[in-house]
Amino acid sequence: MKILKLISALSIVGFILLTSILLLLGSMDAANMKILMLIGTILWFLVTPLWMKEES
Amino acid sequence: MAESQNAAVITNENAGGEFERTPVPSSKLKGWKSFLGMYAGEHAAGTEFMIGPLFLAAGASLKDLALGLLLGNILAILTWRYLVAPIAVSSKLTLYYQLEKIAGKNLVKIYNVVNGVLFCFLAGAMITVSASAVGIPFDINFSIPENIFGLSTPAFSMIVIIVGVVMTVVAAAGYNTVSKFANIAAPWMIVVFAACGLSALSQMEVDSWDSLLEEWDKGISVVQSVNGKTDFGFWKIVIFSWLCNAAMHFGMADLTIMRFAKDSRAGWGPSIGMFLGHYMAWICASFMLAAQIKLTGDISANPGALAWSAVGWTGIICVIVAGWTTANPTIYRAGLAFQTLFPLKSKKYSGVILAGIVATAAGIFPSLSGKLLDFVGLYGAILGPMGGVIFVNHYLAKKMNFTQDYADEKGTGFNTGVLLAWLIPVALGLYFIFGQGLFPAYAVIPSWIASSVLYVVIMKLQKS
Numbered sequence: 001m002k003i004l005k006l007i008s009a010l011s012i013v014g015f016i017l018l019t020s021i022l023l024l025l026g027s028m029d030a031a032n033m034k035i036l037m038l039i040g041t042i043l044w045f046l047v048t049p050l051w052m053k054e055e056s
Numbered sequence: 057m058a059e060s061q062n063a064a065v066i067t068n069e070n071a072g073g074e075f076e077r078t079p080v081p082s083s084k085l086k087g088w089k090s091f092l093g094m095y096a097g098e099h100a101a102g103t104e105f106m107i108g109p110l111f112l113a114a115g116a117s118l119k120d121l122a123l124g125l126l127l128g129n130i131l132a133i134l135t136w137r138y139l140v141a142p143i144a145v146s147s148k149l150t151l152y153y154q155l156e157k158i159a160g161k162n163l164v165k166i167y168n169v170v171n172g173v174l175f176c177f178l179a180g181a182m183i184t185v186s187a188s189a190v191g192i193p194f195d196i197n198f199s200i201p202e203n204i205f206g207l208s209t210p211a212f213s214m215i216v217i218i219v220g221v222v223m224t225v226v227a228a229a230g231y232n233t234v235s236k237f238a239n240i241a242a243p244w245m246i247v248v249f250a251a252c253g254l255s256a257l258s259q260m261e262v263d264s265w266d267s268l269l270e271e272w273d274k275g276i277s278v279v280q281s282v283n284g285k286t287d288f289g290f291w292k293i294v295i296f297s298w299l300c301n302a303a304m305h306f307g308m309a310d311l312t313i314m315r316f317a318k319d320s321r322a323g324w325g326p327s328i329g330m331f332l333g334h335y336m337a338w339i340c341a342s343f344m345l346a347a348q349i350k351l352t353g354d355i356s357a358n359p360g361a362l363a364w365s366a367v368g369w370t371g372i373i374c375v376i377v378a379g380w381t382t383a384n385p386t387i388y389r390a391g392l393a394f395q396t397l398f399p400l401k402s403k404k405y406s407g408v409i410l411a412g413i414v415a416t417a418a419g420i421f422p423s424l425s426g427k428l429l430d431f432v433g434l435y436g437a438i439l440g441p442m443g444g445v446i447f448v449n450h451y452l453a454k455k456m457n458f459t460q461d462y463a464d465e466k467g468t469g470f471n472t473g474v475l476l477a478w479l480i481p482v483a484l485g486l487y488f489i490f491g492q493g494l495f496p497a498y499a500v501i502p503s504w505i506a507s508s509v510l511y512v513v514i515m516k517l518q519k520s
Contacts (some may be wrong), residue, residue, distance in 0.1 A: 011265040020251035024258045034368030037251065041370045044244045052240055055172065 031041025091325025100332030108341025128297025137323030180418025224412025253340025302436025
C-alpha cells in the first residue's frame with residue numbers, strides 16, 4: 001500500500017507538477033511536458049483507486 | 057464551488073444518509089480536522105475553469121484579483137466559522153429538518169424545487185464546460201453568442217446533447233460510482249489546475265511579477281478593445297469571492313455537513329479547499345486566458361481550448377472530469393428535489409431524468425456558462441435569505457419572545473411568515489438585479505438582513 005501511495009504521489013508531483021515547473025524554468029519543452037503529464041495522469045488513475053478503495 | 061452546492065438540496069434522501077430527523081449522536085461526531093479534508097476537494101470543480109478566465113474577461117486587474125480573492129475567501133471562511141458552525145453544532149440537525157420545523161413541510165418542498173431549478177442551470181453550465189473539451193479532438197469549438205438565448209454551432213449543440221444524455225443516464229443509474237471517481241480525481245485535478253497555471257506563465261514568457269502584470273494588462277486591453285470597457289474592481293472581487301457560496305454559508309445549506317462537528321472549529325473546515333479552488337485554481341485558470349490572448353488574440357473563455365493549449369490531453373481529460381464530476385451529483389440532487397413533484401408510484405429516477413433534460417437544455421445556450429459570475433451571485437441571492445430566517449429562529453426567537461420552530465410547535469405544514477420573509481427580499485433583489493442591472497452578489501447580504509428583520513417583524517405581529 002505504501003508503494004502504491006508513493007507511485008500516486010510521484011505521478012502527480014513528479015509527472016505533472018514538476019514537469020510544468022521545468023517548462024516554466026525553460027528546462028523542458030512543451031511537447032515533452034504534455035506527454036509526461038499524460039503518463040502521470042494514466043498512472044494516477046491506475047494506481048490511486050487500488051489504495052483508496054482499501055482505505056475507504 | 058459547485059461540489060459544495062450539492063449539499064444545498066435538502067431532501068431527506070441526501071441529508072447525510074443518516075440522522076435525518078434526529079440530532080447527530082455524540083458517538084458520530086467528528087473533529088474539526090476531518091472537515092479540512094472533507095472540504096479540500098470540494099471547491100476545485102468544473103466551475104473553476106470557467107470562473108477564473110471570466111475575471112480577466114471582465115477587466116479585473118491582477119493585483120485586485122490577488123488581494124480581492126484573498127480577502128473575500130477569508131470573509132467566506134469566517135462566515136462558515138462564526139455563522140454556520142455554531143448553529144450546526146448547537147442543533148445538530150440537517151437544514152431540511154431545521155427548515156421543516158420552522159417553515160413547514162410544504163414550504164420546504166417549494167424551496168427544494170427552486171433549489172433544484174437553480175441546480176439544473178449550474179449543471180447546464182458544467183455540461184457546456186465538458187462539451188467544450190469533448191469538441192476539441194473533433195475541432196469543434198464553441199462561441200458565446202451575444203444573445204442570452206443564442207445557440208452555438210449545430211455541431212457543438214449536438215455534443216452538448218450527447219454529453220447531457222450520458223451524464224443524465226449515469227446520474228440516474230450509477231451516482232455512487234461517480235461520487236467515488238470524484239474522490240479519486242480531486243487531488244489530481246488540483247495539481248492539474250496548478251500545472252495549467254505554470255504552463256500558461258511559460259506561454260506568456262513572463263520572468264517577473266512586473267512582466268506578468270504587463271501581459272495581464274495587455275490581455276485586458278485586448279478584451280476591452282472587443283467587448284468595450286468594463287470594470288471589475290477590488291471590492292467587487294471581494295464581494296463575489298465572499299458570496300459565491302452564499303447559499304452554503306449565509307443560506308445555511310452547510311448545516312447538513314457541519315452538524316457532524318464536535319465543536320465550532322469545524323467552521324475552519326472550508327479554509328484549505330477555498331484557497332485551493334477559489335484562489336489558486338481561479339488565478340491559474342485566468343492565466344490560461346491571458347496566455348491564449350497573447351498567443352492567438354482569441355478572447356473567448358473556452359475551457360476545453362484553454363486547457364488543451366496549456367497542458368494538452370491532460371487538460372482535456374481534466375476539463376471533462378471536472379465538468380462531469382460536478383454536473384453529475386448536481387443533476388442527481390436536483391432530481392431528488394424534483395422527485396417530490398411526481399406521484400409516489402412513479403419511477404424513482406423520474407426526477408433525475410427531468411433534471412437532466414432541463415440541465416441539458418440549459419447547456420445548449422453557452423451564454424449561461426459565460427454568465428457564471430452573475431449566476432452564482434443570483435444563486436446566493438435567492439437561497440441565502442432563508443438562512444436569515446434560521447439565524448433569527450435560532451438566536452432571537454426566545455429572546456424576543458416569539459415561537460421558536462413555529463411550524464413544529466403549531467403543527468402547520470406551511471408557515472406564511474417564512475414565505476413572506478423569504479420572498480419579499482428575494483423579489484426586491486431580483487428587481488434590482490434584472491431591472492436595475494445590479495451585480496447579483498451585491499444583493500445577497502441586504503436580502504439576508506431584510507429577510508431576518510422581516511421574519512422578526514412578522515412573528516412579532518403574528519403573536520400580537
